[in-house]
Amino acid sequence: MAEDQAIKHFQELVSSDLTTVDPTSIQIRANALVARLKALNRNANAATRACKQATTEARHDMDQTHLGLQNLLYEKRHLEREIDKCLQFASIYQDVPLYSLPEFKTLAPPEARSDDVLQNVHQLMLNRLSFELVERQRLDQKRKELTAQKEDLLKHSKLKLATVESVKTQIESLMKAAADIQKKVDELVPALPPSTATTPAPT
16 A cells, blocks of 8 residues: 555665765655655545545434334334224224114115125125114104104094083083073972873773
């Protein structure tokens, strides 16, 4: 390497017999070697700075990558916890009484019980819940209609009962009035004597 060669030249200058050598040439040679060493030192320092800069940038990139990895691991753990919560969540639909699967296959519309749906457990449950909702809405509407009919019949029944009670009251009033009139007639008109029966004379 250039550094080794420069040092070797210095060693030659020091170890060689300089008594027969011109001092000026030795000075020139030594100055050239010193300049060479300074240049090599500057180059080494520049290379060291460049290496440090590259190391710093690489460390920064590594830190950023490590931080990103930590964030991803944290997000992964968070998602896993959320998934566990969802799997352990007890939904109200589990307590809703549904039509049995055979009843659903019989009563539900064809598009709600196709072969693809029956093979998909999730979609099948969604369709069963939707069908249950439609059926309950239909039955609730029927209940409301029957309740309205019942109330209407009760209303008419009450009206008829009120009419019957009114007629009954009127009849009782008429019967009381007739009894009072009969009593007054009996008081005004003396009772007729009982008729005597005549026995025919024997012949």
